[in-house]
Amino acid sequence: xxxxxxxxxxxxxxxxxxxxxxxxxxxxxxxxxxxxxxxxxxxxxxxxxxxxxxxxxxxxxxxxxxxxxxxxxxxxxxxxxxxxxxxxxxxxxxxxxxxxxxxxxxxxxxxxxxxxxxxxxxxxxxxxxxxxxxxxxxxxxxxxxxxxxxxxxxxxxxxxxxxxxxxxxxxxxxxxxxxx
Numbered sequence: 001x002x003x004x005x006x007x008x009x010x011x012x013x014x015x016x017x018x019x020x021x022x023x024x025x026x027x028x029x030x031x032x033x034x035x036x037x038x039x040x041x042x043x044x045x046x047x048x049x050x051x052x053x054x055x056x057x058x059x060x061x062x063x064x065x066x067x068x069x070x071x072x073x074x075x076x077x078x079x080x081x082x083x084x085x086x087x088x089x090x091x092x093x094x095x096x097x098x099x100x101x102x103x104x105x106x107x108x109x110x111x112x113x114x115x116x117x118x119x120x121x122x123x124x125x126x127x128x129x130x131x132x133x134x135x136x137x138x139x140x141x142x143x144x145x146x147x148x149x150x151x152x153x154x155x156x157x158x159x160x161x162x163x164x165x166x167x168x169x170x171x172x173x174x175x176x177x178x179x180x
Contacts, residue, residue: 025155
C-alpha cells in the first residue's frame with residue numbers, strides 16, 4: 001500500500017511539474033525561459049489577437065515590417081530590435097534583433113521568444129546570442145561570465161514587452177473611451 005501511494009504521489013508531482021507554465025522570463029546557463037503564458041481573463045482568442053495587432057501598430061515604428069507572419073485569430077510572429085540590450089563589461093554594445101511568436105487561446109496568450117541575435121560587424125553578420133558555446137554568457141560550471149553584464153537585462157526586457165501587451169489588451173477600450 002505504501003509503494004502504491006508513493007508511486008501515485010510521484011506521478012502527480014511529475015505531471016504537475018510538466019504542466020507548470022512560466023509567468024515570467026528568467027535566464028540561466030540553459031538560456032532564456034522557452035515561453036511564458038499570460039492570463040487575460042475571460043477574453044476570446046480572436047479578441048486578444050486583434051488587440052495584439054493594434055498593440056504592434058502602436059508599439060513599433062513600422063508595424064508592416066515588424067509582422068513576419070500571422071494566422072488570423074491564432075498567432076502572430078514579430079521581429080523587433082532593441083538598442084543597447086546586449087552589451088559587455090568593456091562597453092561594447094551590439095545591435096540586437098529578436099523574433100517573438102505570440103499564440104492565442106481563450107483567456108490567455110503564449111509569448112515565445114524564438115531567437116535573439118546580435119550583429120558584431122560585416123564580417124560576422126548576425127549571430128545567435130551565445131547562451132551556450134565558445135563565447136557563452138555562462139562558464140561551464142554555470143556561473144555567468146562577468147563580460148556579459150547584460151545577461152540579467154534580457155529577461156527583464158521581454159517581461160516588460162509582454163507586460164506592455166497585456167496592459168494594452170486589458171485596458172485599450174478604457175483608454176480609447178477616455179481620450180476624446
